[in-house]
Amino acid sequence: MRSRTAIAVAVAALAAPAMAGAGPARAEGDKALGEYLSSECVTCHQITGHYEGIPPIVGWPDATFIAIMDEYRSKKRSNPIMQTIAGRLSAAEVASLAAYFGSLPHQQAK
């Protein structure tokens, strides 16, 4: 019984990232989808907009954000981590991330 539950939880956890790409929200620039997808990004990028070894990505115009992600996708920008991350995202997902991160303010504390 117990182990069955554990397996079900593990399977659900594994399935979640795959479902992100196939979710219902295909609309361009869906902020809610962007917020959902951002959980991965903010393990490295500070949501406050502070620079802590990794550049901040909040508060940019959508077009700027999308252009930069495209540069990683096309490998014009050379960072392998971001190439991999950007390469996994659809254009609609990048637009959604742009809408979400673009809506966040730089927090001036510190």
Ligand code: HEC
């Ligand atoms: C494993 C850590 C890590 C994760 C996760 C990560 N990034 Fe990055 N990101 C970096 C690093 C390091 C750089 C700087 C790379 C460089 O110098 O080109 C960067 C750069 C960027 C830049 C360009 C910043 C600038 O000022 O030029 C953008 C935009 C960006 N990331 C967006 C994202 C998004 C969106 C996600 C989530 C889908 C994400 N990143 C997830 C580490 C990460």
